[in-house]
Every structure is written in structure tokens, then in C-alpha cells.
Amino acid sequence: xKALWITLTFIVFAVLLGAPVVRIAYGAWDxxxxxxxxxxxxxxxxxxxxxxxxxxxxxxLINGLFGVMLALYLVRAKWLGPQVKRIMNSIVDLPFAVxxxxxxxxxxxxxxxxxxxxSLLDQAGVKIVYALPGMVxxxxxxxxxxxxxxxxxxxxxxxxxxxxxxxxLGAYGWTTFWRVTWPSIRWSVVYGVVLTVARTxxxxxxxxxxxxxxxxxxxxxxxxxxxxxxxFNLTAANAVALVLAACSVGLLLFMEWAKSRRAS
Amino acid sequence: xxxxxxxxxxxxxxxxxxxxxxxxxxxxxxxxxYGQSLSNGWSALxxxxxxxxxxxxxxxxxxxxxxxxxxxxxxxxxxxWVLIRYRFPGRSLLNSMVDLPFALxxxxxxxxxxxxxxxxxxxxxxxxxxxxxxxxxxxAIVVAMVFVTFPFVIRAVQPLLEELDASEEEAAxxxxxxxxxxxxxxxxxxxxxGIVSGSMLAFSRALAExxxxxxxxxxxxxxxxxxxVYIFGQIESDNPAGAAAVSVLLLTFSxxxxxxxxxxxxxxxxx
Numbered sequence: 001x002k003a004l005w006i007t008l009t010f011i012v013f014a015v016l017l018g019a020p021v022v023r024i025a026y027g028a029w030d031x032x033x034x035x036x037x038x039x040x041x042x043x044x045x046x047x048x049x050x051x052x053x054x055x056x057x058x059x060x061l062i063n064g065l066f067g068v069m070l071a072l073y074l075v076r077a078k079w080l081g082p083q084v085k086r087i088m089n090s091i092v093d094l095p096f097a098v099x100x101x102x103x104x105x106x107x108x109x110x111x112x113x114x115x116x117x118x119s120l121l122d123q124a125g126v127k128i129v130y131a132l133p134g135m136v137x138x139x140x141x142x143x144x145x146x147x148x149x150x151x152x153x154x155x156x157x158x159x160x161x162x163x164x165x166x167x168x169l170g171a172y173g174w175t176t177f178w179r180v181t182w183p184s185i186r187w188s189v190v191y192g193v194v195l196t197v198a199r200t201x202x203x204x205x206x207x208x209x210x211x212x213x214x215x216x217x218x219x220x221x222x223x224x225x226x227x228x229x230x231x232f233n234l235t236a237a238n239a240v241a242l243v244l245a246a247c248s249v250g251l252l253l254f255m256e257w258a259k260s261r262r263a264s
Numbered sequence: 265x266x267x268x269x270x271x272x273x274x275x276x277x278x279x280x281x282x283x284x285x286x287x288x289x290x291x292x293x294x295x296x297x298y299g300q301s302l303s304n305g306w307s308a309l310x311x312x313x314x315x316x317x318x319x320x321x322x323x324x325x326x327x328x329x330x331x332x333x334x335x336x337x338x339x340x341x342x343x344x345w346v347l348i349r350y351r352f353p354g355r356s357l358l359n360s361m362v363d364l365p366f367a368l369x370x371x372x373x374x375x376x377x378x379x380x381x382x383x384x385x386x387x388x389x390x391x392x393x394x395x396x397x398x399x400x401x402x403x404a405i406v407v408a409m410v411f412v413t414f415p416f417v418i419r420a421v422q423p424l425l426e427e428l429d430a431s432e433e434e435a436a437x438x439x440x441x442x443x444x445x446x447x448x449x450x451x452x453x454x455x456x457x458g459i460v461s462g463s464m465l466a467f468s469r470a471l472a473e474x475x476x477x478x479x480x481x482x483x484x485x486x487x488x489x490x491x492x493v494y495i496f497g498q499i500e501s502d503n504p505a506g507a508a509a510v511s512v513l514l515l516t517f518s519x520x521x522x523x524x525x526x527x528x529x530x531x532x533x534x535x
Contacts (some may be wrong), residue, residue: 087307
């Protein structure tokens with residue numbers, strides 16, 4: 001019985017998870033090395049990858065900063081009532097429940113060129129939708145809960161005794177944070193950041209809706225893969241997809257490594 | 265004194281900045297989409313939803329997501345059980361592979377499925393010889409949904425199995441229960457909350473899935489057009505009201521699912 005179940009599990013994993021990954025790993029070499037490098041070094045691919053990199057940096061910085069601070073407030077702040085904290089705490093999860101396409105639609109509905117806010121900003125010369133700011137906002141929305149959800153449990157676990165002790169001994173807020181709180185939440189922030197980077201790299205639906213997928217302007221790596229497939233340019237799509245997949249698998253392995261190292 | 269004043273100004277600034285960020289980024293858009301869908305009244309919302317293409321897309325999505333969820337509930341229960349209970353070479357490798365679908369970009373998943381199930385692939389040829397086409401038909405959508413939601417049930421079941429007291433199982437054996445009976449009377453009830461909450465999350469995710477599905481579904485209205493692709497199409501063809509109506513329906517459903525799962529989990533941990 002035991003052998004049967006283990007074999008069955010292996011088969012499921014091999015067919016469902018293994019086969020697609022193997023297929024994409026060798027599919028990129030259908031036309032040899034030149035097909036692969038051609039797919040990656042064409043100008044639109046270079047631009048799309050740069051765009052994705054830029055969004056990753058901006059989104060990680062902003063959500064890293066605000067995520068850690070909001071997690072701190074939600075766990076520690078005395079100026080927020082418990083009721084308010086509870087409501088905010090459940091709202092934090094909402095982006096997980098929102099389909100990326102709908103997330104993108106929300107931004108278009110609020111800040112699109114046809115809306116009051118959008119036209120106002122347009123007159124001021126700021127383009128949000130179909131430009132970089134909109135794409136950043138959409139990705140910020142989608143990745144918002146990741147860091148908070150990693151940091152909050154750790155903060156709850158360590159309690160606030162050490163922080164209070166530091167405070168009583170006369171340490172300023174900043175010193176307390178850097179010397180006492182930060183060392184204990186450091187790794188959970190790293191996990192949150194890794195998850196945010198992975199999610200941002202792969203974000204597709206929300207970015208597609210908000211960006212309009214304009215070549216050489218708002219095209220990201222994932223939307224380029226989509227366009228290549230629509231144009232039946234499968235080898236080129238596969239090259240970009242392989243790079244994206246390698247990045248996310250690398251990040252996943254890094255997480256596993258970091259977690260096992262910390263556990264031991 | 266000046267130091268204190270500075271400190272207070274700083275903390276006020278931070279507090280309002282973080283709260284403002286939270287409200288503008290998360291609360292505002294969600295309220296906005298509900299407002300937009302109701303801006304022309306209930307009747308307009310209902311009219312947008314009763315559009316044949318719209319409700320057919322919603323029904324199709326719900327149907328396929330349900331199939332994918334049942335598949336995942338079965339596979340996930342088995343895999344979760346095997347990964348926790350048995351020790352065998354390759355176990356930790358499989359355990360790390362579980363999270364793969366969450367890590368991979370959905371557009372990449374779509375391309376994988378396209379290459380794997382397409383008419384030129386081995387699976388495609390084999391299905392063709394049996395008289396089926398997978399790609400651009402319902403099976404491809406289900407496979408994509410199963411892949412994307414694969415980790416939910418496993419990850420929900422595993423902690424429950426780890427917690428399960430081995431003595432309960434042993435007691436059942438000692439009292440003469442067969443292996444099957446022990447499984448159905450002792451182990452399965454312990455796993456049930458995980459299977460249910462994992463399945464609900466998987467269902468909600470499958471309903472919302474876009475990237476993996478858009479590339480492998482034929483997107484033929486009324487036949488292989490799923491809800492998220494319908495929403496995308498309505499945005500592209502400049503009909504935000506139609507897109508918002510279906511979005512609100514999906515959103516409300518997802519929020520309810522999330523809420524139920526939360527209630528179940530807090531009740532379990534609060535006990």
C-alpha cells in the first residue's frame with residue numbers, strides 16, 4: 001500500500017509539475033543556441049526585461065518600507081484601537097482575493113484617461129494609466145500583503161518586552177527599532193521581499209490591463225511572452241519565459257535554503 | 265524638548281503616510297469598483313450580468329473551477345498525506361516542488377501548457393488519435409487551473425497531519441479497526457478542515473485565474489471564454505461597465521470565501 005501511494009505521488013508530481021518545466025526548459029533550444037539568444041537579445045526583449053527590472057526595484061522598495069511599517073503598527077501601535085486594527089488586518093488580505101485583471105481594472109477605473117482624476121492628472125502632464133506609474137501602482141496593489149503577512153507573525157511571537165525594556169532604559173524610538181526589533185524580524189523581511197520580487201517578476205494580468213502592452217514603452221517580460229504567443233513566435237516566447245522561470249525557481253530555492261539554514 | 269517635538273512630528277508624519285498609503289492603495293480601488301458598477305443603478309448592473317456572453321462565461325468558469333478543485337482536493341489530500349507520513353528518497357525534493365506553481369509567473373505557466381498540450385506535442389498527438397483536442401478546449405483550461413492551484417490543499421492539509429496525535433491512530437488499531445476504517449474514521453476527519461479550506465482557496469483562485477488560462481483557452485464567447493478573459497476583453501473594447509459588473513460578482517464571491525476560511529482558521533486556532 002505504502003509503495004503504491006508513494007509511486008502515485010511521484011507520478012502526479014512528474015506529470016503535473018515536472019513535465020511542463022522540462023518542456024519549457026528544452027523548448028527554448030528548439031532552434032539551437034542562436035534561437036535562444038536571438039529571443040533574448042532582440043531589442044523588444046531587452047527593453048521588456050529592463051522594464052520588469054525597474055518595476056521590481058521600485059515596487060520592492062516602496063512595499064518593503066510601507067509593509068514593515070504597517071506590520072509594526074498593526075501589531076504594536078497603541079494609537080489604533082483593537083477594533084480598527086482587526087478591520088485593517090482583514091483588509092490587508094483582500095488583494096489576495098482580487099483577480100489580477102480586476103486589480104488592473106480598478107486602477108483604470110480610478111485613474112484612466114476618461115475619469116475625473118485621470119484627466120486632471122493628464123492636464124498636469126502626469127500620465128498614470130498606459131505608463132510606468134500605473135504599472136507600479138497595479139503591482140504594488142497585488143504584492144501588498146506579502147511582506148506584512150511574513151513580518152506580522154514574527155512580531156507577535158517575539159512580544160514587546162524587549163522593546164519596552166529598551167524604551168525604559170532611555171533608548172529613542174529609532175534606536176529601539178534598529179537595535180532590538182530589526183534583528184528579530186530581519187529574516188521575515190527577507191522572505192517577504194523575496195516573495196514580492198518573485199510575484200512582481202511574474203505579474204501579468206494587472207500589468208497587462210494597466211500598461212496597454214505598448215511595444216518599447218510599457219511592455220514587460222510577461223506581457224512580451226503573451227504577445228509573442230499571440231503572434232505564434234513560440235521559440236522567442238520560450239526564451240524569455242525560460243529566463244523568468246529560472247529567476248522564480250532560483251528565488252524559490254533561495255527561500256528553501258534560507259529557511260532550512262535558519263531552522264538548523 | 266526640541267528633540268521630543270521632532271520625534272512627535274516624525275511619528276505623526278509616518279503614521280499618516282502609512283495610513284494614507286493603505287487607504288489609497290487598497291481601500292480606495294475596491295470601493296471604487298463597487299461604486300462604478302452601481303453608478304448606473306442596480307438595473308444596469310443586472311443588465312450587464314444577464315448579458316448572455318457574460319453569464320455564460322461566469323457559469324463556464326465556475327464549472328471548470330469546480331472540476332479543477334475536486335481534482336486538487338483528491339491529489340492534494342494524497343500528496344499531503346504521503347509527504348508527511350512516509351519517509352522515502354526524494355521526499356524533500358517533492359516537498360520543495362509543491363510551491364513551484366506559486367513561484368512561476370502565470371504567463372509562463374500558460375506557455376508551458378500551450379507547449380505541452382498543443383497539437384504538435386506528444387500528449388496532443390495522443391489525444392488527437394483518440395479523437396480529442398485538448399488545447400483551446402475545456403480540458404486545457406482545467407489542466408491550467410489544476411496546475412496553478414496545486415499547492416493550496418497540500419499546504420492546508422500538512423500542518424493538520426503534523427499535529428495529529430499518533431496515539432489516536434494507534435488506539436484505533438489496538439481496538440481492532442482496519443487500516444481503511446482508521447483512515448476514514450480517525451485520519452480523514454482530522455484532515456477535513458484543511459481539505460475544505462484549501463479547496464475553497466483553490467476554487468477562488470481558479471475562478472480568478474487569468475494568465476495561465478488566457479493562452480490555452482480558445483476564448484470563444486459562450487464556449488471557452490472564462491470570466492477573467494471576458495473582463496479583459498470588455499476593458500479592451502472600452503466597456504468598463506460590463507467589465508466592472510462581472511468583476512464585482514467575482515470579487516464578492518472571493519471575499520466571502522476568504523472570510524469563511526478566516527473564520528474557520530481562527531476558530532480552529534482559537535480553540
